[in-house]
Amino acid sequence: MTTATTLATPAMTPLPKLNVVPFVSVDDMMKLVLRVGVERFLTELAAVIEEDFRRWEMFEKCPRIPSHSEEGVIELMPTSDGTLYGFKYVNGHPKNMREGRQTVTAFGVLADVGNGYPMLLSEMTILTALRTAATSALVAKYLARPDARTMAIIGNGAQSEFQAIAFKAICGIDRLRLFDIDRDASEKCRRNLKGHGFEITICASAEEAVEGADIITTVTADKQCATILTDNMVGPGVHINAVGGDCPGKTELHRDILQRSDVFVEYPPQTRIEGEIQQMPADFPVREVWQVMAGRAPGRRSPGDITLFDSVGFAIEDFSALRYVRDKLAETGLFTELDLLADPDEPRDLYGMLLRCKAKL
C-alpha cells in the first residue's frame, strides 16, 4: 500500500455537495458591486467581455428566443464556449414602470458543459445594466475619437448612471449633457452621479443635449419606433451609442443617420431583427464589433467619421458577466447555497431518495 494508492481511494476525497448551486441574490449583487467598486467592476467586466469577444468564433450563437405579447417580451439568451454554457432570462415591459415595476428584469445561469450541471444562478437585473454599460464603453473605446470627453445621454432612466460611469472609467468621459422627457429623471441621474467627478448639464431638449457632444448615448424605453435623433442633430466625428432600440418595432434613430454612419453591431442575425438597422435593407453594410476588437476589421477610420454602435445586447455579454461574477464568489463569499439539484446517493435511484425523505419525516 503506497501513499499514492491511499490518496487515490475515493473515500478519502470529500464529496462535493452535488445538489447545491451558488445563488447570487439582488442583495448579494449590490454588495458585490459596492465591495469591488462600481468603476472597477465595470472596467474588469469590460475586460472579460473584450476577452470573450476576441474569441467570438469559439461560441455557439443564435438570436435570442423571444416570446412576444402585447405588453412586452420575455426572452431566453443562451450561448456556450464549449466549456461553459450560459443563459439569461430577461423581460422587457415598458408599461411596468407605471406599475412600480422594472421595465427589464433578468436572471441567469452558468453551467458546466461537461456534465450539464448548473454552477451559478444569479440575479441579472443589476448585472444587465452593468454589462450593457460595460459593452457600450468598451465598444466606444474602439470607435469614439480618442479625445472624446463630452457625452450626451438621452433617456435618463434605470441604465443612465451605469452608462455614464462606464464611459468615465473606460473612455475618460467627464462631461455629461442629460435629457429626458421627464426632467425628474435627469435630476435623479445628476443626483446619483454626484461625487463621480462629472460636469453635468441638464438640457431642455435632445437638440440641446447633443450640442458639443463627442458621444451620443440614446437609452430610452418606449416599445415603438421613435425618432430620438434626427439627421441634422448629428455632426461629423460623433460616436453614437444607440442602446434603446432593441426590439422589433422599437428604434430610436432616423434612418438617414444610419446612411451617413459606419454601423457596428454585435451579432448581425439578431441586430437585423431588433436593432436600428431593422429599418434598413437586409444587406445594409455593418461591421461586427468582435472583428474590430480582434483586429480583423477597421474601427474608426478618420476623426470626421460618424460611428454608430447599434447595441441590442448579445448572449455572450451575459455569459462574460456570469463568468466574471462567478470568479468573484470564492473571495467575497457573497452567495447562498441553493438546493436546486436532486442528488440521490445512487444516481439511478431518484425514487429511493423520495422514500428515504419519507423515512426521515
Next chain:
Amino acid sequence: MTTATTLATPAMTPLPKLNVVPFVSVDDMMKLVLRVGVERFLTELAAVIEEDFRRWEMFEKCPRIPSHSEEGVIELMPTSDGTLYGFKYVNGHPKNMREGRQTVTAFGVLADVGNGYPMLLSEMTILTALRTAATSALVAKYLARPDARTMAIIGNGAQSEFQAIAFKAICGIDRLRLFDIDRDASEKCRRNLKGHGFEITICASAEEAVEGADIITTVTADKQCATILTDNMVGPGVHINAVGGDCPGKTELHRDILQRSDVFVEYPPQTRIEGEIQQMPADFPVREVWQVMAGRAPGRRSPGDITLFDSVGFAIEDFSALRYVRDKLAETGLFTELDLLADPDEPRDLYGMLLRCKAKL
C-alpha cells in the same frame, strides 16, 4: 369620500414584495410529493397536462433549443399560453451516472406574461420524472387497450418507478415485468415499488420481459441508436410507450416496428428531430396526442392495433407541471422566498438602490 374611494387608494393596499420569487427546492419538492401522495400527485398532474393538451392551439410552441456537446446536451424548453410563460432548463449526460451524478437534471420557471416577472422557480429533476410518467400514462389511457394490466419496463433507472406508479394510478396496471442490462437496477426498482400493490417479475432479457405484456415501456438512457425492441418482439394489440429515444442519434426501436404501428407524438417538428421517427422519412404519418385528447383524431381503432407513443417530452408538459406545483404552494407553504428581482423604490432608480444599499452597510 365613499368607502369605495378609500379602498381604491393605493396606499391602503399592502404592497407585494416585488423582489421575491417563490422557490421550490429539491427538499420542498420531495415533501410536496409525499404530502400529496405520489399516486394522487401523478393523477392530478396528468389532469392538468390533459387540460393543457386540450387547449394545445392556445400555446406558443417551438422545438426545444439544444446546445449539444460530445458528452451530452443542455436544452431550454419555453412555451406560453398568453397568460403564463414557462421554461425548463434540462441537461442530458448519460456518462454522468458513472460519476455519481444524474443523467438528467432540470429546473424551471413560471412567469407572468403581462409583466414578465418570474412567479416560481422550481427544481425539476424530480418533477420531470413525474411529468414524463404522468404524460406517458395519460397518453396510454387513450391508446392502450382498456383491459391492459401487464406492463414491461425495459430500462429500470431513475424514471422507472415513476412510470410504474403513474400507470397504476391512471391505467390500472398492476403487473410489471422488469428488465435492465444491470440486474441491480431491476432489484432497486422492485424494492422501491414494494407496497404499491404490483406483482413484479424480474426478467433476464428484453424478450422475456415483453412476453404477455399489454404495454411496453422503453426507458433506457444511452445516447446512441440502440435496438431495445426488435420487430418480432411486438405482438398485436400492444401499446408501446417509448420514452428513452429523445435526442438526435438516440433511438430504442427497430424501424420495422414503426412501420407496423400507429405512431402518436407530442409536437411533430420536435419529434421528427429527436424521437424514434428520426429514423423515418420526413412525411412518415403520425397523429398528435393532443388531437386525440381533444376528440379531433382517433386513438386506438381496434384491439389488434399496435399503438406507439414516441415520447420525447414537450415544453407544455413542463408548463403544466409548474402550474400544478404553483397551485399547491399556498396550501402547503413548501417553498422559500428568493431575492431574485431588483425592486427599487422608484423603478427608474436602479442605481439609487445601489447607493441606498451602500448607505446601509
